[in-house]
Amino acid sequence: MEVIAQQVVNGISLGAIYALIALGYTMVYGIIELINFAHGDVYTLGSFFALAILSLLGVTDVLHGWPLVGAIVLASLGAMILCGITGVLIERIAYRRLRHAPRLAPLITAIGVSFILNNIMQLWKGPSPVNFPALIPNTSFQLGAISISNKQIIVVVLAVLMMLALHYFVHNTKMGKAMRATAQDRDAAQLMGININTTIAVTFLIGSALAGAAGFVSGVYYGSTWFANGFAAGLKAFTAAVLGGIGNIAGAMLGGFLIGLIESLTTQFISDQWSNVVVFSVLVLVLVFRPSGLLGESLPEKV
Amino acid sequence: MSRRRRTLSLYAVFILALLIPLIDRNQAHLSFWTDAATFVMLALGLNIVVGFAGLLDLGYAAFFAIGSYSYAMLASTQFGIHIPFWAMLFLAAAIAATFGILLGAPTLRLRGDYLAIVTLGFGEIVPQTFLNLSQYTNGPNGIGPLDPPYFPGVDFSASSVPYYYVALGLIIITLWVSNNVRSSRIGRAWMAIREDELAARHMGINTTFTKLAAFGMGASFSGIAGVAYSAKLNLVSPDQFQFSVSVLILSMLVLGGMGNLKGVVIGSLLLSFVNNFFLPQASTLLHYDLTNYRLAIYGFILMGIMLFRPQGLIGSKSTEKLAESIVHPDQLGAESAEGSVN
Numbered sequence: 144m145e146v147i148a149q150q151v152v153n154g155i156s157l158g159a160i161y162a163l164i165a166l167g168y169t170m171v172y173g174i175i176e177l178i179n180f181a182h183g184d185v186y187t188l189g190s191f192f193a194l195a196i197l198s199l200l201g202v203t204d205v206l207h208g209w210p211l212v213g214a215i216v217l218a219s220l221g222a223m224i225l226c227g228i229t230g231v232l233i234e235r236i237a238y239r240r241l242r243h244a245p246r247l248a249p250l251i252t253a254i255g256v257s258f259i260l261n262n263i264m265q266l267w268k269g270p271s272p273v274n275f276p277a278l279i280p281n282t283s284f285q286l287g288a289i290s291i292s293n294k295q296i297i298v299v300v301l302a303v304l305m306m307l308a309l310h311y312f313v314h315n316t317k318m319g320k321a322m323r324a325t326a327q328d329r330d331a332a333q334l335m336g337i338n339i340n341t342t343i344a345v346t347f348l349i350g351s352a353l354a355g356a357a358g359f360v361s362g363v364y365y366g367s368t369w370f371a372n373g374f375a376a377g378l379k380a381f382t383a384a385v386l387g388g389i390g391n392i393a394g395a396m397l398g399g400f401l402i403g404l405i406e407s408l409t410t411q412f413i414s415d416q417w418s419n420v421v422v423f424s425v426l427v428l429v430l431v432f433r434p435s436g437l438l439g440e441s442l443p444e445k446v
Numbered sequence: 447m448s449r450r451r452r453t454l455s456l457y458a459v460f461i462l463a464l465l466i467p468l469i470d471r472n473q474a475h476l477s478f479w480t481d482a483a484t485f486v487m488l489a490l491g492l493n494i495v496v497g498f499a500g501l502l503d504l505g506y507a508a509f510f511a512i513g514s515y516s517y518a519m520l521a522s523t524q525f526g527i528h529i530p531f532w533a534m535l536f537l538a539a540a541i542a543a544t545f546g547i548l549l550g551a552p553t554l555r556l557r558g559d560y561l562a563i564v565t566l567g568f569g570e571i572v573p574q575t576f577l578n579l580s581q582y583t584n585g586p587n588g589i590g591p592l593d594p595p596y597f598p599g600v601d602f603s604a605s606s607v608p609y610y611y612v613a614l615g616l617i618i619i620t621l622w623v624s625n626n627v628r629s630s631r632i633g634r635a636w637m638a639i640r641e642d643e644l645a646a647r648h649m650g651i652n653t654t655f656t657k658l659a660a661f662g663m664g665a666s667f668s669g670i671a672g673v674a675y676s677a678k679l680n681l682v683s684p685d686q687f688q689f690s691v692s693v694l695i696l697s698m699l700v701l702g703g704m705g706n707l708k709g710v711v712i713g714s715l716l717l718s719f720v721n722n723f724f725l726p727q728a729s730t731l732l733h734y735d736l737t738n739y740r741l742a743i744y745g746f747i748l749m750g751i752m753l754f755r756p757q758g759l760i761g762s763k764s765t766e767k768l769a770e771s772i773v774h775p776d777q778l779g780a781e782s783a784e785g786s787v788n
Contacts, residue, residue, distance in 0.1 A: 378570070417578060420575060
């Protein structure tokens with residue numbers, strides 16, 4: 144029982160990272176019906192940007208007090224801004240021209256972008272995993288037989304906060320309203336005076352910034368990063384987005400936590416090497432049997 | 447080009463291909479030509495699924511893996527089973543086609559992009575499963591050595607030349623099959639569902655059967671290529687079938703022109719040449735490892751061609767419409783509405 148509870152804790156913190164990535168997939172799919180295949184690589188790029196900022200600051204190990212807060216703020220904001228810009232550029236260069244082409248054309252360019260980013264990161268930091276500074280002193284709390292580390296708490300709290308902020312943005316701001324309108328009917332939204340290009344660019348900006356935040360968090364959480372991380376993580380996060388109901392923010396969060404749980408429980412009870420197979424099987428099964436996802440029908444609203 | 451000139455140039459290319467081992471006696475070059483031939487076959491197989499039927503398959507390497515592992519398990523000392531190479535060509539085609547249909551069956555209702563992701567998931571599951579079932583597959587070490595093919599009077603262990611002729615023969619068969627099936631009833635049905643699935647169904651096309659036939663036939667080409675490739679390499683290991691291989695084959699298709707047989711052959715030869723010949727040679731010349739840029743090259747091909755020349759490099763005026771309909775059916779619809787009836 145304790146083992147299960149411990150894996151649930153691990154799965155939730157793992158799932159928080161997937162959820163952050165899944166938000167980007169779900170927003171972009173909600174607004175232009177494109178599986179942004181490069182999104183997983185933008186996430187990895189986030190950890191690389193954060194790492195570069197930390198090494199610029201000269202941070203190599205655990206920090207305390209104000210320097211710790213400063214390093215976290217600079218690294219996470221920097222990664223978010225740089226990833227956001229990357230996302231906007233990707234949309235401008237690779238997707239905008241194909242907005243009226245059928246779905247498969249931008250999907251193929253998205254795979255192309257993903258491979259280009261992947262290659263850039265491989266050349267940047269080399270083909271092996273690289274260390275990420277621990278940053279936060281490692282302490283853990285005992286809850287009966289379960290141990291929860293402070294990093295796990297931070298990951299989950301951060302993810303939930305960002306989701307709430309996103310929810311607020313989408314439902315209570317003018318730009319959020321424009322996004323929802325564009326998602327529902329692009330032509331009608333344009334006739335109502337909404338600038339479609341700006342709205343779609345903002346969607347990419349936010350989605351990619353969240354991926355950048357996820358990249359920073361995962362770097363701190365795992366203590367390392369790797370140029371090829373984005374492929375599996377991206378696919379899992381996409382699974383999460385579909386599982387929750389694509390286009391649905393709360394669904395992406397729910398799906399992320401579920402995928403995290405499935406992965407950590409598989410690791411515990413079957414084995415580490417089967418966890419990808421199990422998660423991808425879930426992907427195939429969900430797409431085949433319930434493509435609308437868990438929350439897809441009860442909450443049909445998009446973005 | 448007139449029909450006669452086309453036939454003549456086809457024969458010329460064929461005779462040139464037959465003579466390559468006599469002109470170029472360098473063993474490394476011959477090995478390159480043989481591998482390039484395998485990839486032509488793979489590209490032709492994927493062309494049936496993507497180019498003809500318009501179903502984006504991102505896990506095509508999985509069927510390559512299934513063909514290769516079938517040969518490795520059924521024609522080696524691994525289990526002491528020794529089915530002859532020539533029989534395995536048919537058997538692997540059947541096994542791969544079965545998996546193709548098994549994968550295809552539940553995905554028929556899916557939209558194009560979801561289908562692509564399902565095939566991608568399948569493409570990840572298959573090599574990972576071969577890797578994990580190490581008691582049968584030796585895990586990361588792979589299976590080898592494998593039985594060489596037997597043909598009276600030919601020594602398959604001495605050089606790549608016999609494998610080259612095997613691969614060439616297989617290409618000719620696949621080209622012949624592709625060309626004939628394209629203009630057959632099923633081939634026209636593939637193109638109909640590629641253009642407009644709903645309309646095709648209403649014209650009385652059995653879309654279930656048609657799509658499954660595309661998956662099955664595409665997978666069987668890949669299975670056959672797997673047998674030929676692994677017999678030549680004498681080893682099968684799970685890292686030969688990564689996602690990048692599926693994307694490489696897709697890039698060959700996109701580069702030459704989806705749905706265009708000549709384009710597919712030229713696209714795959716060109717990319718094989720860049721990948722396995724030009725980049726390594728240039729790297730030794732420049733003392734700088736250019737092979738590290740492979741993934742970006744595939745990426746730029748996929749992105750650049752889709753954005754600026756969706757019909758591919760070879761796509762001519764006549765094939766342009768055909769290819770554009772894969773990529774830009776809106777425009778095609780507008781044109782045909784003006785009254786161009788073919």
